[in-house]
Every structure is written in C-alpha cells, then in structure tokens.
Amino acid sequence: MLAHQQHQNVSELASLNWPLIKKLNFSQQLDHKEIVSLRKLHEQTLVIEKHQDFLSQNNIRNQFIVINQGWACRYSTLSNGNRQLINFYLPGDIINPYTIAATNGTHSVFSITSLYISPFDQEALQQLLTLSPKLDSLYKQMICAEEAMLAEHVVRVGRRSAYQRTIHLLLELYQRLDIIGHTQQNTFNLPLTQELLADMLGMSIVHMNRTLHRLRDEDLIETQSNKISLLDIHKLEQLAEYQGILLDTKLAAQG
Amino acid sequence: MLAHQQHQNVSELASLNWPLIKKLNFSQQLDHKEIVSLRKLHEQTLVIEKHQDFLSQNNIRNQFIVINQGWACRYSTLSNGNRQLINFYLPGDIINPYTIAATNGTHSVFSITSLYISPFDQEALQQLLTLSPKLDSLYKQMICAEEAMLAEHVVRVGRRSAYQRTIHLLLELYQRLDIIGHTQQNTFNLPLTQELLADMLGMSIVHMNRTLHRLRDEDLIETQSNKISLLDIHKLEQLAEYQGILLDTKLAAQG
C-alpha cells in the first residue's frame, strides 16, 4: 500500500484533516480549487453521541452525511433479535440516505463511537461534481469501491470460514484506515466489541471470541484495549485470500 | 405490488419490449422523448451464449451493458473451489464494469442462460442523464435499489436460516420479474440449477435440495422443469420476513 503523498502548502495540509479530502487526494492528487470545493461540503458540522440510531425510517432528512471522525455502521435486525451489520462508515465515508430508505425501513445507521459529521444537500454535491470532472470521476470511483466492498462482504459471509472471515475483515479495515492515516505501523484503533464484530461477520459472540483467541495464539494479531496489531500482514493476506479493493485505481472513468 | 401502467400508443408500447425501459417506466411513467433517448442505449445488440464468463479481469472493455433477455450473475470463486454468487442480472439490469474491476479481478460475470445484451459507452449514459433530470433521478433510484438489494443479500446470507434464505430470495426474484412482466400469476421462469441457488445463498447443493423439498412438502412452492410457482406469497413473506425493495419509491432525488 502506498505512502501518503506530498502536499503543497500549509492551508492545503490543514484541509487534509478532513478525511474525505484526504481519501480523495490519496486516489488522485487534488489541486487547490478542488480542495476548496470539497471543503464547502464540510461547512456544517455536528456531533452525534455514541450508540445512537441516528438514521432510520423515522428520521431521514434527505441529506447526505460525511463522517469526519468516529465509526458508524448500517445494520438490520430480524424479529428473533439477530442483527447483521452491513457495512462500516469510517472517517471520510459518505452516507447516502437514499440507499437506507430503499430497504423499506429495515436498515438503520448506528453510531459506534461518538461522531463528528457534516450533513450536506445532494444539490451541493451534484453541483460540485458537475463543475469538476475530476471530482466527478473520483466520486464515482469511490461509489464503485464501496459497492465492491459490499460485494466482497457477501462472499466473506457466504463462503468463508469464521477464521477467514475475521482475518479478511481486519485486513479490509486496515487498508481503509491506512488511506486516511489512521494506522501506526501495523496497528490501528478498533472501536468494536466482539459482539459488533460477530454481528458484522454473521457469527456468534462466543465463536468470535474463540476465533480472536486463536489468532492471538497463532501470533497473527495482538490486542490491547481498543488497539489491534496485525503481526504478519502477508501471512494474513494469504490465509484469507485477501486481494484488497482498488481504492486508488487507475481506471479511466466510472458511472 | 402494483399493476402495470397504461401507455399512450403503439410505438411506445413496442419500446416496452426493452426491459430497461419497461422497468424505468414502472417507477415513473416516461414520456415520448425519454423513451426515445433510452432506446439509443439499445442501438447495438449482441448475443452471448450461455455458460460464458463474458466479463472478467481479462476482458473488461469499459462499456456498460444492459441485459435485454436472459439471466447473468456476478460471482467470486475461492481457492478451495467454493463459489459465491453476488447478484443476479435480470432483463432490464445494467452491468457497471467498473464495480467488477474494483474488486481486483476476483469477481466475474457469467451468463446463466443465453443473453441478448446491449453494450453502450458511459458517455452515452452520462449525456442522457444530463439532458433529462427525470431519467437522472430514475437512474440514481435504480442504483440505490441495487445497492439495497445487495445489502439485503448480506443480511440474508449472514443471519437467516437456510429455509428463510431460500424463501427470501424467491420472493425478491418474483418482485423483480413482476416489474418487467416476466411472471404469470404467481409463477415465473427460474433458469437456475440447485447448484446456482446454493452458491447464491451460501449453502451446499444437498441442503439446497432438501430445503426446496421441504417447501414443496409444505405446499409453499411448486416446480416443474424451469417454472416455479409461489403458492402462498403472503405466508412466504411472513416466514422470511420479506419486506421488499422500494423499486418504485416516491423519494425525491438520489445521489
């Protein structure tokens, strides 16, 4: 995975505190004008306490939301109490309220940690993309990457063993966090309980615990409080057949 | 589920032989001009034989593809031979080659039956959406619905029993096929082997067989050759907690 790129000046460097801008800049270096337009999406900021269902059937306000800090997730709960997490929203990710709404009220979005977010209108985004073909292309690329991760999640949950699933998810999180500079060496902050991990991977808490234990025993991971270290990424990638998502693809354009 | 809508004249009626147009017209009635623009996406048509990997790492041509007839699927194969289907492409669906590419070559698209397809350039689509806000909105709605179905697929595979999974998928297929007029009463053509169904739902062929058998024993479904009938949709929806996807949502606009 690539090292972080260089930047021109202090003002732009400060803009990279906005993880969305940092993420897009990682894909393809942004110029001053593009950074300025992207900052406009962050004009409004607000805080959401942790453990809140802040987006569901009841309170959809037709605004897009970019995560500036913290983790959230989309999930669905079945009548027997079973919960399945669908995806994580990490800093720099954009929540499209219409995909939540399209499921007829069965999906909600939940703040795993406290959140700093910026809601914005769809028109603001649309305008920005219309004015800059490069941002338009990068945005589409981002959507494709998200779709691809969701597709990989299906494969993970459908056909991988609990052991592989766990490794695969950890590697994906590592890759995503690395892009926004949220890793130190092979270590990153993982604000998930084993219950959340289990609900993401479609397994029980007990088995999640045993799987993590096994990974620790095998010296593949190390955990302390909320920190997790991947001790042998190459081996983990082989074990889980992790290929990675093309987040910085050189593909021409997307739709 | 809604009845099919009325149409103005013979020419437009003929256009509804193109399932993409029929599907969009189902969401929101199209006028003559919109139908004409959509027909332009169908200028080129070609046939693909069944059981072909016609889109994979090797042969991505950066063209979008609309399915006019037949079924295809996106899938991934693991090194142990396990295969997971990610989604079905039915008539009227559009394949975005960039989402396939974003998975770094792990996903391919396969023709389940022989196919009639129309490839088109992304620019053609872009132009059409720029000129018509209504089509733009409908297209985004379609993308959201697809994303929502993929998300529901995660839930299905992750947290539902084999029995519920099977029912849930059958209901979703029924809903999608109904929109393009590919159902007769509660019956539709299901060109899937039990192996494909099993690979879609993350289960073994043997268990797929037993589950279908149980559904037949319980008088919930009836099969003959490739036809399947859902004998009590209401009960099936309850059993699987099927909520349906909002394919004809009245939501304002999407991104």
Place this chain on the structure above:
DNA sequence: CGCTAGGTTGAATACGCTCAAAGATCGTGG
C-alpha cells in the same frame, strides 16, 4: 442407447451455536 448434467437420498461428521457461568474492565458516583 449411452452419456452427461442435474436432482435426490442416506449416513457420518463438523463447524459453529446456544446455554450457562465466571472473569475482567471501565465508567461513575459516593
């Protein structure tokens, strides 16, 4: 008529679940 792909059935096994209970950790208030 025989081949092949797909469907069906039985039996043994296993992966992961449920139930249950005991530790550990963290935040909070006394």
Place this chain on the structure above:
DNA sequence: CCACGATCTTTGAGCGTATTCAACCTAGCG
C-alpha cells in the same frame, strides 16, 4: 479513591444445522 454496576470478555459443555461423502436416480440430448 474505592466500590459498585454495567458492559464486555472468556471458558466449558452439549447440541443442532448444515456439510461432506457417496451412491443412485432422472431427464435431456447426441
């Protein structure tokens, strides 16, 4: 600063859903 409660983690044991292996059946097609 300690104690307490709540949440999260860990461990054991029994069980069940779904898998694997293996064989046989059926239908369609050359």
